[in-house]
Structure formats: structure tokens, C-alpha cells
Amino acid sequence: MRHIYIVGIGAGNPEHLTVQAINALNKVDIIFIPSKGAVKSELADVRRDICQRYITNAQTRFVDYDVPTRQTADRSYVKSVDDWHSEISSTYERLFEQEMVIGESAAFLVWGDPGLYDSTIRIINRVRDRRVLPVDYTVIPGITSIQALTASHRIPLNLVGKPVQITTGRRLTENFPGIVETAVVMLDGEQAFNKIDDPDAYIYWGAYLGTKDEITIAGRLADVAACITAMRAEARERHGWIMDIYLLRKGEDFDDQI
Numbered sequence: 001m002r003h004i005y006i007v008g009i010g011a012g013n014p015e016h017l018t019v020q021a022i023n024a025l026n027k028v029d030i031i032f033i034p035s036k037g038a039v040k041s042e043l044a045d046v047r048r049d050i051c052q053r054y055i056t057n058a059q060t061r062f063v064d065y066d067v068p069t070r071q072t073a074d075r076s077y078v079k080s081v082d083d084w085h086s087e088i089s090s091t092y093e094r095l096f097e098q099e100m101v102i103g104e105s106a107a108f109l110v111w112g113d114p115g116l117y118d119s120t121i122r123i124i125n126r127v128r129d130r131r132v133l134p135v136d137y138t139v140i141p142g143i144t145s146i147q148a149l150t151a152s153h154r155i156p157l158n159l160v161g162k163p164v165q166i167t168t169g170r171r172l173t174e175n176f177p178g179i180v181e182t183a184v185v186m187l188d189g190e191q192a193f194n195k196i197d198d199p200d201a202y203i204y205w206g207a208y209l210g211t212k213d214e215i216t217i218a219g220r221l222a223d224v225a226a227c228i229t230a231m232r233a234e235a236r237e238r239h240g241w242i243m244d245i246y247l248l249r250k251g252e253d254f255d256d257q258i
């Protein structure tokens with residue numbers, strides 16, 4: 001059996017790493033690193049910094065691999081993601097076979113937490129389901145971008161006793177503000193907050209959280225939406241990429257319980 005550790009590394013600050021993650025990284029034989037170009041260079045720098053800071057095991061082998069790119073032409077979104085996962089799982093299977101001997105362990109460094117909008121767990125399960133190469137895995141939790149966002153804004157995630165929805169920009173308006181009072185929006189390429197026309201909505205926005213370039217803006221949505229849109233466009237242009245997340249809120253603690 002080969003054993004894979006899927007290690008959450010936090011959302012951008014190398015100090016997000018847990019002791020459990022550091023111990024796992026020092027225990028494995030191999031660290032798999034996505035090759036340059038496959039990930040934005042600043043994100044690759046965070047992974048490199050983490051390995052340099054925390055891995056003290058001189059026997060560790062570092063193995064680069066090319067991440068297949070997602071093909072979108074002539075197929076639906078779902079088919080495109082399914083094909084992509086299938087291709088990555090073939091890449092992983094090849095890596096495990098060629099780079100690991102039976103009994104060895106390896107780690108993938110996963111941004112944030114492996115359970116939140118990340119498919120590494122799913123892809124390892126595809127390898128297992130093929131039943132060609134016996135592989136087992138362990139998941140090590142990491143600090144998510146949601147936690148980085150609420151900590152930077154010094155706010156609780158939920159209102160007292162109330163639910164939270166985690167969603168994407170594409171689906172935001174399905175439930176906020178009508179159904180949930182707190183929505184966290186990730187993977188939003190369209191600034192969907194601009195579609196919310198509600199004088200009582202607040203936004204807590206953050207980009208490059210945990211990094212030296214972190215930007216945060218909070219306020220009444222109607223007052224700050226234009227500023228966020230402009231700031232986001234400027235930052236994206238300057239860096240060549242952006243990762244941002246926001247929490248929308250309408251309502252107060254205890255307001256339905258008094």
C-alpha cells in the first residue's frame with residue numbers, strides 16, 4: 001500500500017500551518033509539488049516557503065509534476081470538470097507508481113483546507129476506485145480562506161443560532177438575502193455582490209488574505225460596492241491574478257429571538 005497525506009496548508013500565511021500538518025510533512029518520504037507555471041508564482045512561493053521553514057527531514061524527496069489544464073471547448077462545465085479530474089487522477093496514478101515504492105508515503109500541499117472547494121480528496125478517490133494501484137489516504141485540516149476572512153475583519157462567521165451559506169458568485173442570488181442572512185462567497189469572477197440591491201446588506205471583503213498584499217474592505221454594501229469593484233480591478237491588474245472572498249450579512253444577533 002502507498003499512503004497519501006492531503007495536507008491543508010492554510011490560505012496564504014505560512015504561519016497558518018498546524019503542528020499536525022508540520023509533523024505530517026516531516027514524516028512523508030515524498031512531497032509532490034505542482035510545477036511552475038501551473039500555479040500562480042506567488043502561490044508557488046508560499047508552498048516553497050512552507051517547505052523551507054518546516055521540513056527538517058533531510059531524507060525528504062521533492063517531486064515536481066505537471067498539472068493538466070482544464071479543457072472547456074465543446075463541453076458543458078460539468079463535463080469539463082469531470083474530464084479534468086479524470087486526467088489529474090491518471091497523472092496521480094502515474095506519479096504514485098513511478099515515484100513511490102510500496103510502503104512509502106507522500107504529501108500534497110493543499111491550499112486552505114482540503115475539504116473546502118478543493119478536489120484533491122475526490123481525485124485520490126478516483127485513483128482508489130480504479131483498483132489498479134492500492135492507495136490509502138489521510139486528510140490533515142487547514143485554515144480556510146473563510147477563517148482568514150473572518151479573523152481579518154474580527155467578526156464571527158454566523159449570527160447567534162443562525163445558518164450560514166457558503167456559495168459561489170454564480171449562485172449567490174439564489175439564497176441571499178431572501179433565505180439566509182449570512183452568505184460567504186468564493187470563486188467569484190463576476191463580482192456578484194453588485195447584483196444585491198438591499199439597503200440593509202453589509203459586506204466584509206478580502207483579497208490575498210494572509211499574504212503581505214492582503215486588502216480588506218467592510219461596510220454597507222451600497223456604500224462600498226463600487227470601491228471594492230475598483231480596488232479589485234486595480235489589484236488584479238497589478239498582480240496579474242487575484243483571489244478574493246467575501247461575507248454578506250443582513251440581520252443582527254438575536255433579532256428574531258427578542
Ligand SMILES: C[S@@+](CC[C@H](N)C(=O)[O-])C[C@H]1O[C@@H](n2cnc3c(N)ncnc32)[C@H](O)[C@@H]1O
Binds near residue numbers: 011012111185186208
Ligand atoms: C479553489 S478555492 C480553494 C479554497 C481553499 N481550499 C480554502 O480552504 O479556502 C479558491 C477560492 O478560495 C478563496 N481564497 C483562497 N485563498 C484566499 C486568500 N488568501 N484570500 C482571499 N480568498 C482566498 C477565493 O474565493 C478563491 O477563489
